[in-house]
Structure formats: structure tokens, C-alpha cells
Amino acid sequence: MTNIKDLAKRAGVSVTTVSRVLNQHPYVSEAKRIKVERAIEETGYLQNINAVHLSKGKTNLIGVVLPFLDHPYFAQVLIGISEQAKEKGQTLVLFPTNYEIEKEQQALRMLRQKQLDGVIICSRVLPLSVLEDYVQYGPIVLLEQRQSEQFSSVFVDHKEIFTRALEYLYKQGHRDIGYTIYRRNGTHSNVRDEAYRAFLERHQLSFNPDYCFDGALYLEDSKAVFEKLKTLNRPPTALLVTSDQVAAGLVIHAEAFNVSVPKTCAVIGLNDEPIAKAVNLTTVRIPLKAMGEKLLDQVLSSEREHASFDVILIERQTV
Amino acid sequence: MTNIKDLAKRAGVSVTTVSRVLNQHPYVSEAKRIKVERAIEETGYLQNINAVHLSKGKTNLIGVVLPFLDHPYFAQVLIGISEQAKEKGQTLVLFPTNYEIEKEQQALRMLRQKQLDGVIICSRVLPLSVLEDYVQYGPIVLLEQRQSEQFSSVFVDHKEIFTRALEYLYKQGHRDIGYTIYRRNGTHSNVRDEAYRAFLERHQLSFNPDYCFDGALYLEDSKAVFEKLKTLNRPPTALLVTSDQVAAGLVIHAEAFNVSVPKTCAVIGLNDEPIAKAVNLTTVRIPLKAMGEKLLDQVLSSEREHASFDVILIERQTV
DNA sequence: ATAGATGATGAAACCCGTTTCATATCAAGC
DNA sequence: GCTTGATATGAAACGGGTTTCATCATCTAT
Structure with missing residues (x-):
């Protein structure tokens, strides 16, 4: 050579x-x-690009930490990130973590070893304190609702989303409203729980611990939701479902479980994933692609910034 | 430092x-x-890992070229690749190409510049002759049905898939059978066309150019298929659909287009994506994850190898 | 007792660029 | 005629590892 x-x-x-x-x-x-x-x-x-990297001390490589590749939520964000990366001449290194702590650590280690110029964390299990140890090695940006001094972030207001969706269901006459999430101790679970309880309080509705369904992320998880629903003697008349995959699954499987959407159970989804339109799902649209683009911009910028994105309630046929 | x-x-x-x-x-x-x-x-x-890379002349970085991140077919393959990559201590660099030629070239350039140890190409537009110029710089492996001297490959026999699916439909009494694909000039279009025509000939059925529908990859593409279907005065009674996304879309939208699946139109999908089970789709299962794993193994191996994977016809309710 | 293998160690070459610094030339401004 | 600034150029330092090679000390087998 x-x-x-x-x-x-x-x-x-x-x-x-x-x-x-x-x-x-x-x-x-x-x-x-x-x-x-x-x-x-x-x-x-x-x-020899490795010599260039060594000499310059940078690589134009950005790490992207995300739990799953096969979920439209993350896929959409990733598309935004990667389109902007192309624009800015950056290349992406992927860390599909499955929420395993070592995979997240691997990204941070590579940042420290200067193999990555920055890291975008779309979802995580590592505590914030660990991340803080690594900001000295390069920018770390978060896709989560958090206004930290150390990290830039991109987010939608999950409290607002919950509040709007719940009030919408309330206005349609629903009083027994449940919701589904994926992780009980995820980064947004608290905010959601707070919004939910505030809503109940505002309307003097009582709290029912059975109305929170977890482990719901993929289409097929909707079956478990139905099954749990069947065990309740007073099932909710409406569900706020934090992924359109699950919401669509509810719609698709409703008949098999002898449920009618929205008659027996109204459903409001989240994200406005492609499938939402296909099954006529009422949902809250989140501009995931735009958020991904912003994440990439932030990781290249030296300024700390917290970018909030607006959401839109899309009324279709499931409420 | x-x-x-x-x-x-x-x-x-x-x-x-x-x-x-x-x-x-x-x-x-x-x-x-x-x-x-x-x-x-x-x-x-x-x-400083860049110094290590320079010195060793390798990076443990594998490039993955694929057109879309938001399609379950590629997502499943990618999951297989990335699980095996974790196993083998390799890190993945992603090239979502959208079938743009420069993005594919970027991966090859990075191989040549020694930033990548190898490249996995899941789908491509670049001609084979261009790829051949780059094998000297490192292993390139293909996810396609091709027994080339230069590249290892992983594939399923698309001729067999088509033949089996078509014969299955024939056995169920169908004589007017159409099929949907994404690209007319994709790497497998020829094989499929051959299998299709051979099938027609075998049963002395006439060829109808309107029975091949292209541009069908995502759930929402099913609508265009229905629309084109409506324009035919003798529409096919069965469709072989090369993506479960589209097949599921057909099932979901059938009612809206006044079609009954399988009565008016039988549907057989491909891949056995998660949604297939949800909508009770008859489909051909392809072991995508296992194939992804194999791709990663191949790119790390110095031997040329062509790995064929078996498929299974999954009988559900849409034929 | 001795050849030959095995273990231990460091100097120096090598991988291959970028960047700083010193130096030189030339033209414009006074 | 002289200073000054812009243009042009290369030697050498620097980034930070790995690997070859030479050397020396031990140990083992004959």
C-alpha cells in the first residue's frame, strides 16, 4: 500500500x-x-484512516445506544439520526443493548478510548451518575425528558402527553382508564405515573393498581394485556397504550378475545407508527425522525441544550 | 491522558x-x-484505541450495508448479526443506504481505508463487478442467492420458495396467481420470475404481466396493491406476497377494499415476521436471525462459503 | 558437562498520518 | 531602500500503540 x-x-x-x-x-x-x-x-x-484518527484525535464516529432494533419507535429515531449523520459526514456505530448493562458500558468505554466522538443514548439502564463520569471524554446526549447540566437532551413532555390523552378519554365519557407501559422503572415511568395520579385526583377518581399494565412493547404483547384484562372484575373501559405496536395488536386481536374496540374498550396509542394509520388507531404523534435529527446535531455541538418537541393528538377510530 | x-x-x-x-x-x-x-x-x-488500530491494522469493526432500518426483514437480520457480533467481540457500523449508491460506496471506501475489517451487504444496488474490486481490501459477504468465487454468501433458495408457495396455492385450487415484489431489478427478481414462469408452464397456465405487482415492501404499500387489483378485469384469486408487512396490510385493509381474504383473494406471505402470527397469515418462514448470525461468522472467516438455509411453509388462515 | 529449548526483557523499528515551527520568497506600502 | 504581511515549503515532533529482533538467564535432556 x-x-x-x-x-x-x-x-x-x-x-x-x-x-x-x-x-x-x-x-x-x-x-x-x-x-x-x-x-x-x-x-x-x-x-489510512486509522492514522488520521490517531493524529487528529477524532473519528467522526458517533455511538448510538438503543435497546431494540426491531421496534418502530427506535427505528424511526434511528432513521432521523442516520439521515442527519449522513448530512454531517458522521458515521454511526450501533449498540443494540437489549437493556444489558455491559453493552451500554461498551459504548462509554469506546468514547473514552476515543473511538467515538460522542454517544447518543436513546434509552438506558445505566444510572445517570455513571454517565456523568464519562462526559469528560466527549458529548453524551439523551433521548429523555431530563434537563441535566451535563447532557443535552431531546424529548417530548410525557406528562403532557398523558394528561392530554387521559383528558381526551375522560371527555369521551371514560372513567375507568388504564394504561400500558414497557418498563416499570424506565426513565419516564415516574412522570407518567405522576400525570396519571394527578388526572385521577383532578377528577376524583380512585386509583386502581391493576389498571397499569407493564411489559407491553411489541405487537404480540397485546395478548398478555387482554389476558390480564380478562382477570379483572371491573376492567377499564379505555386504555392509554404507550406504543402503537401494542395498540394495534389490541385492535387486531380484539375479536379473538371477544372485545370490541372502541365499544368495550377504547384504545389510544402513542407515536403514530405506520401501523397506526393502517388500523385506524387514535394516537399521539411524536416527531421521532425530527427528534433523531436533533440528537445528532446535539452530539456534534459543544453547547448544552434541551430540545422539547410538540406532539399532536390524531383522532381516528379507536376511541 | x-x-x-x-x-x-x-x-x-x-x-x-x-x-x-x-x-x-x-x-x-x-x-x-x-x-x-x-x-x-x-x-x-x-x-488509545486508534493507536491500536493503526498498529494492528485492524479495528474489529464490521460494516453492515442495508437499505432500510424500519423493515422487519432487515431488522431481524440485523439482530442476528449484532448478537453474533457481540459474541465475537465485533462492533457494527451501520450503513442504511436507502439504496443510494454513495452510501454503499462509503462502506467500501471505509473497508479500503482499513476502518472496517469486513463488510456485510444485506441488499445492494452496486453491481457485483464493483464489489469485486474491493475484496482485496477485506472480506465482503452477501445476503443473497449467489455462489460467487469472491464472496461468501448466505441465502435461502428463492426459486424453491416461489415454487413451493405457488404449488401450494395451485393445490388449493388457484389458477390465477399473482405475486408482489419490491424491486423489479433486485438481486432475486430474476430467480423469482423464472420460478414463476416455470410454474405457469408446468401447469399450462398463461402468463399475465399484470399479475406482477412491484413497489410492495411496507404495510401501507398494500393499498396500492389493492388499487391496482381493482383495475384488472380478471384479478388473481391468490397472491404470493414477498413481505409479511404487505401481506398483513392486505389482510388488514381487505374489508375497506371490499375484498375477503382468503375467499376473494388468498394471500401467502414471506418471512414469518411477528405480524404474520398476529393476523393469522399463511407464510413462508425464513430463519432471518440465524442467517444474520451466519453472515457475521462468514465475514470473520477467511474461507469462502455459501450457506443455504431451509424455509418452512406455515399454514394459517389466509389461503 | 553441554547443547538446546524455554522464559524474560527492552531497544528500536514500524504503523501513518497531522501540525508546529522555522525559514524563504515575493509584493505592497511608506 | 526597508519594513511588513502574505504565500510557500519542509524538517521534525507528535499522536500511541505493536512487533520484531537481539540478548541473557534458566532449565532440561543427553
């Missing part, structure tokens, strides 16, 4: 000059520039 | 010895090993 030295010799200039040509620095005479360019063409020279 | 030199000084040994400790090479006395390990702990030393 030809390296920059060979190139310099062949062009009859110093390696410095070659480097200047490669990096489009000024102060190279036309004559030498042409010589170097010809040498590059003749040899088919290409920089 | 402490580097290996500082470490050597602090431990009172040579950098060579430190390197040996770091890389678990033999021939280091217990005493010195302990000294070095203590120095590492005290300083919190971590290798």
Missing part, C-alpha cells in the same frame, strides 16, 4: 505538502498541487 | 512489557505483571 511518504517522494515534495493537499489547506502552489494530485491518481492512494 | 510510556515509567518496565501485559502475552514475570497492573489501576489507563 502506498503511504503518504511514497506519495511525497513520487511527487517530489514533502509529506507536509501532500498532507496539505489532502486536507485542502491553503498555501500550496498550483504546480505542486497538480503533481501531488497526479501521484494520488497514479497510485490510487487513500489515507 | 496517561499513555503507555508513562505507564512503563511508573511501573519501572519497558513499554514492550506493558504492551505484553495489556495483550495477555506470555513471558512476563509475575512481579512485573503486578507492577504494571497496579500502575494501570492507579492511573486509570486505557489504550
Whole structure:
């Protein structure tokens, strides 16, 4: 493989000059520039990028930490991130964690070892305190509702989402409203719980612990929701479902479980994933792609920033 | 940042010895090993991985080229790849191409620049001849039915899939059978077309160019299929649909288009994606995750190999 | 007792760029 | 004629590891 030295010799200039040509620095005479360019063409020279990385101390590599690749929520965010990455000349390194702590740590370690210029964390199990130890090595940005001094973040207001969706259901006459989530101790579970309890209080409704269903993320998880629903002697008349996958599953499986949506049970989803439109799901649209783009911008920026995105309630046929 | 030199000084040994400790090479006395390990702990030393890459000429980075992130077909393959990557200590760099040629080229360029140890191509638009120019820089493996000398590959026999699905429909009494694909000039379109025409010939059925529907990849593409279906004065009584997303869309939207599945139109899908089970889709299961794992193994291996995977026809309710 | 294998160690070469710094040339301004 | 600033260029330092090679000390088998 030809390296920059060979190139310099062949062009009859110093390696410095070659480097200047490669990096489009000024102060190279036309004559030498042409010589170097010809040498590059003749040899088919290409920089050894690892040497460039070592020398420059950066890699244009951004780590993306996310639990699952096969869920539309994360897929949409990832599409936003990757389109913006293309725009900004960045390349993505993926860390599908399955919520395993070592996979998250791996991303942080690579940041520390300078293999990554920054890390985008779309969802996590690692405590914030651990992340804080790593900001010194490079920007870490979060896809979560959190206004930390240390990290930029991108988020939607989950309290508002819950409040709006719940009030909407209330206005349609529902008084027994349950909700489904994936993780009980996820980063947004608290906010949601608070919004839910505030809603109940506001309307003097009583709290029923059975009305919170967890483990609901994928289409097929809707079956478990139905099954649990069947065990209740006073099942909710409406469900706020924090993933359209699950909400769509409820709609699709309703008949099999002898439920009618929205008659027996109204359903309001979240995200406005493609399937939502297909099954006519009332849902709250979150601009996931735009949020992904913003995440990429933030990880490249030195400013701390907290970007909030607005949501839209999409009324369709399941409430 | 402490580097290996500082470490050597602090431990009172040579950098060579430190390197040996770091890389678990033999021939280091217990005493010195302990000294070095203590120095590492005290300083919190971590290798600059870019220096390691430059020195070793490899990065443990594998490029994955795929058109879309938000389709279950590729998501499943990617999950297989990434689980095996974790197993083998490899990290993935993603190239979501949207079938843009420059994105595919970017992966190849990074291979050539030694930033990637190998490239997995799940689907492509670049001609094979271009890929061949790059095998000299590192292993390139393909997710496609092709027995090339230059590349390892992982595949299912699309001819067999088509043949089995078509014969199955034939056995159920169907004589007007159409099929849907995404790209007319995709890597497998030929094979499928051949299988289709051979099937027609075998049963002395006539070829109808309107029976091939393209542009069908996502759930919502099913609507276009229905619309085109409506324009035919002799619509097919059965469809072989090469993505469960589309097949599920057909089932979900059937009512709206005044079609009954399977009565008016039988549907057989492909891949056995999660949604297939949810909507009771008859489909052909492809072991995508296992294939992804194999792809990762192949890209790490120096042997050329062509791995064929078996498929299973899953009979449910749409035929 | 001795050849030959095995263990232990460090100097130096190597991987391959970028960037700083010193130096030189040339033209414009006074 | 002289200072000053812009242009042009290359030597050398720097980023930070790994690996080869030479050397020396032990141990084992004959």
C-alpha cells in the first residue's frame, strides 16, 4: 500500500505538502498541487484512516445506544439520526443493548478510548451518575425528558402527553382508564405515573393498581394485556397504550378475545407508527425522525441544550 | 491522558512489557505483571484505541450495508448479526443506504481505508463487478442467492420458495396467481420470475404481466396493491406476497377494499415476521436471525462459503 | 558437562498520518 | 531602500500503540 511518504517522494515534495493537499489547506502552489494530485491518481492512494484518527484525535464516529432494533419507535429515531449523520459526514456505530448493562458500558468505554466522538443514548439502564463520569471524554446526549447540566437532551413532555390523552378519554365519557407501559422503572415511568395520579385526583377518581399494565412493547404483547384484562372484575373501559405496536395488536386481536374496540374498550396509542394509520388507531404523534435529527446535531455541538418537541393528538377510530 | 510510556515509567518496565501485559502475552514475570497492573489501576489507563488500530491494522469493526432500518426483514437480520457480533467481540457500523449508491460506496471506501475489517451487504444496488474490486481490501459477504468465487454468501433458495408457495396455492385450487415484489431489478427478481414462469408452464397456465405487482415492501404499500387489483378485469384469486408487512396490510385493509381474504383473494406471505402470527397469515418462514448470525461468522472467516438455509411453509388462515 | 529449548526483557523499528515551527520568497506600502 | 504581511515549503515532533529482533538467564535432556 502506498503511504503518504511514497506519495511525497513520487511527487517530489514533502509529506507536509501532500498532507496539505489532502486536507485542502491553503498555501500550496498550483504546480505542486497538480503533481501531488497526479501521484494520488497514479497510485490510487487513500489515507489510512486509522492514522488520521490517531493524529487528529477524532473519528467522526458517533455511538448510538438503543435497546431494540426491531421496534418502530427506535427505528424511526434511528432513521432521523442516520439521515442527519449522513448530512454531517458522521458515521454511526450501533449498540443494540437489549437493556444489558455491559453493552451500554461498551459504548462509554469506546468514547473514552476515543473511538467515538460522542454517544447518543436513546434509552438506558445505566444510572445517570455513571454517565456523568464519562462526559469528560466527549458529548453524551439523551433521548429523555431530563434537563441535566451535563447532557443535552431531546424529548417530548410525557406528562403532557398523558394528561392530554387521559383528558381526551375522560371527555369521551371514560372513567375507568388504564394504561400500558414497557418498563416499570424506565426513565419516564415516574412522570407518567405522576400525570396519571394527578388526572385521577383532578377528577376524583380512585386509583386502581391493576389498571397499569407493564411489559407491553411489541405487537404480540397485546395478548398478555387482554389476558390480564380478562382477570379483572371491573376492567377499564379505555386504555392509554404507550406504543402503537401494542395498540394495534389490541385492535387486531380484539375479536379473538371477544372485545370490541372502541365499544368495550377504547384504545389510544402513542407515536403514530405506520401501523397506526393502517388500523385506524387514535394516537399521539411524536416527531421521532425530527427528534433523531436533533440528537445528532446535539452530539456534534459543544453547547448544552434541551430540545422539547410538540406532539399532536390524531383522532381516528379507536376511541 | 496517561499513555503507555508513562505507564512503563511508573511501573519501572519497558513499554514492550506493558504492551505484553495489556495483550495477555506470555513471558512476563509475575512481579512485573503486578507492577504494571497496579500502575494501570492507579492511573486509570486505557489504550488509545486508534493507536491500536493503526498498529494492528485492524479495528474489529464490521460494516453492515442495508437499505432500510424500519423493515422487519432487515431488522431481524440485523439482530442476528449484532448478537453474533457481540459474541465475537465485533462492533457494527451501520450503513442504511436507502439504496443510494454513495452510501454503499462509503462502506467500501471505509473497508479500503482499513476502518472496517469486513463488510456485510444485506441488499445492494452496486453491481457485483464493483464489489469485486474491493475484496482485496477485506472480506465482503452477501445476503443473497449467489455462489460467487469472491464472496461468501448466505441465502435461502428463492426459486424453491416461489415454487413451493405457488404449488401450494395451485393445490388449493388457484389458477390465477399473482405475486408482489419490491424491486423489479433486485438481486432475486430474476430467480423469482423464472420460478414463476416455470410454474405457469408446468401447469399450462398463461402468463399475465399484470399479475406482477412491484413497489410492495411496507404495510401501507398494500393499498396500492389493492388499487391496482381493482383495475384488472380478471384479478388473481391468490397472491404470493414477498413481505409479511404487505401481506398483513392486505389482510388488514381487505374489508375497506371490499375484498375477503382468503375467499376473494388468498394471500401467502414471506418471512414469518411477528405480524404474520398476529393476523393469522399463511407464510413462508425464513430463519432471518440465524442467517444474520451466519453472515457475521462468514465475514470473520477467511474461507469462502455459501450457506443455504431451509424455509418452512406455515399454514394459517389466509389461503 | 553441554547443547538446546524455554522464559524474560527492552531497544528500536514500524504503523501513518497531522501540525508546529522555522525559514524563504515575493509584493505592497511608506 | 526597508519594513511588513502574505504565500510557500519542509524538517521534525507528535499522536500511541505493536512487533520484531537481539540478548541473557534458566532449565532440561543427553
